[in-house]
Every structure is written in C-alpha cells, then in structure tokens.
Amino acid sequence: EAGVAQSPRYKIIEKRQSVAFWCNPISGHATLYWYQQILGQGPKLLIQFQNNGVVDDSQLPKDRFSAERLKGVDSTLKIQPAKLEDSAVYLCASSYHNEKLFFGSGTQLSVL
Amino acid sequence: QKEVEQDPGPLSVPEGAIVSLNCTYSNSAFQYFMWYRQYSRKGPELLMYTYSSGNKEDGRFTAQVDKSSKYISLFIRDSQPSDSATYLCAMKAGNTGKLIFGQGTTLQVKP
Numbered sequence: 001e002a003g004v005a006q007s008p009r010y011k012i013i014e015k016r017q018s019v020a021f022w023c024n025p026i027s028g029h030a031t032l033y034w035y036q037q038i039l040g041q042g043p044k045l046l047i048q049f050q051n052n053g054v055v056d057d058s059q060l061p062k063d064r065f066s067a068e069r070l071k072g073v074d075s076t077l078k079i080q081p082a083k084l085e086d087s088a089v090y091l092c093a094s095s096y097h098n099e100k101l102f103f104g105s106g107t108q109l110s111v112l
Numbered sequence: 113q114k115e116v117e118q119d120p121g122p123l124s125v126p127e128g129a130i131v132s133l134n135c136t137y138s139n140s141a142f143q144y145f146m147w148y149r150q151y152s153r154k155g156p157e158l159l160m161y162t163y164s165s166g167n168k169e170d171g172r173f174t175a176q177v178d179k180s181s182k183y184i185s186l187f188i189r190d191s192q193p194s195d196s197a198t199y200l201c202a203m204k205a206g207n208t209g210k211l212i213f214g215q216g217t218t219l220q221v222k223p
Contacts, residue, residue, distance in 0.1 A: 004155070040120065042200050042213030043156065056210060091155050099144075099207065103155030 002026065004104035006092050012110045018080035021107045025073070025094030031055075032069055033101065034077050035091040043091055049075065079109075087111045115139050118201055118214030127223050131188040135201035135214045138182065142203040142212075145177050147186045150198045150216065159199075160186065191221045 005024040013019050025032050030051050035043035046065065048055040051072040060067070064083070069075040079086055089106040118135045125131055133147075144163055148156035160175040162168050162184075168175045174187040184203075188195055201214040 040215070042116075042118075042202075042215050044213070045210055048210075055208075093155075097207075100146075100158055100161060101211065103148075103157070105153070105155050108153075 004092055004094055004102055006090075006104035006107055008107055009105065010108050010110075012112065013082055014112050015084055016081040018078065019082055019109060020076050020078045021090050021092075021109075023075045023077070023092030023104060025075075025092070026096075026102055029094035029096050029102075030072070031095045031097075032075050033093040033095075034067055034075070035093060035103075037089045037091055037106070039088070046077070082109075082111045084111050113138060115212050116201065116203060116214040118217055120215050120217060122218040122220060124220045124222060125191055127191060127193060127221055129191050129221070131191050131195070131219060131221075133186045133188075133199050133201075133217050133219070135184050135203075136182055137184075137203060137212075139203075139205065139212075140179075140182065141205040143206065144204045144209075145175070145184050146202040146211075147173075147175055148200040148202060148213075150200060152197075156200055191219075193221050193223050196220045 032049045034046045037043040046060045047057040047067045049069040052069045067077045091106045093101040093103045095101045116137045147160040150156045165179045172189045176185040198216040200216045204211045
C-alpha cells in the first residue's frame, strides 16, 4: 500500500516570497491534515479536511497561509508571503476514520 | 502551561537496556493516547494506540496510561541501535478531536 506522498522534499526561499506544498494521501482516506513541525517541537495542526470540507483551521495563520483539497483527494498548502518564522517541516497526514494518522515524510522549508 | 509535557532529552542508553519514556498532560478530557516514532528527516510513524487507561503490549513495546495521574509511558525492552529516534506522545479528547503532540524525546541507543 502506497503511503502519503509529499513534494517537494526541500524548499529554500527568501522572506516575502511565496511557496506551495503538495500532498497525496493514502487511497481511500477521507481525512487529510497539514501539520507544522518547528525544529525541536512536536507537530502542530494547521488544518484538517474531511473529504473536501474544512473541519478545523483554528491554528492556520489565514493572513498568509491557505490550503485547499479539490475533489477530496490531493491537497496543496500555500504560504504567501513567507516569514522567517515559517521555517519548519510541513507534514501531511491522512486517516480513514480519524483514528490512526499516517504521515508523509514532509517538506522542509527554509526561509532566508 | 502546555497541554502535553514531554522531556526532550536527549536520552542515551546502551544496547539491551530498558527505556522508559514519559508524558504528562493537563486536559482530563483526553481519552486516546498514542506514541509515534520519528526518524531523522522522516514523518512520524505510529507505534502504539491506546484508548483510556491500562497497558498495551506489542513486541518489545509497552504503553501505559494512568488517567488518574494524567501520565503516560512507553517502555522499550531490549533496546536496539535501530530504536534511536525521536519519540512523540500524542493524545486527543474524542475520536474526532484534535491530536495534540508532546515535544518529543530524542533517544540514542549505543551499540
């Protein structure tokens, strides 16, 4: 069974630039999550989708972050404009019945 | 005060040792408790999943939950160098609740 796919693996940008991350969840998983993991910290939920609807985006900085999940499968997370404090690993996860989350390898973002 | 507290370590043990990893939490509504293992430059991988209090064993791993003390533990028996990773505890209130992670404990098992 294929796991959660994410791309790119690494991204380096300058502050105020924009960046986008892509995620393809495990086939059949209705719930998709985006987490932010700052170095030395545990993952923090940014947004949770159930199919193509948003369940929780309470910790998403909506002035600069946006996410969509068209057709209830793939998802993209965008940051515009990026700040230095956005440097982190962005993890995508999916689950079947919101019990056990399966994570991708993440995208490591460095904002210079 | 953070909802979930976890000592970041690092924790260094010799191969074959018994490892004890712990988390404390403040939200008494948490009912689902998990342990994830994260290797360097990889995403977290689910190790143990427990509902409510009690013990759960899977091979060399044992998870314990003490809801009265708001304290959870993960024990690793006969630790191996391949167990060297960051271990994250995570918990949520309901089945559809938000998963809250601890900071993670970095473990190194020396041959």
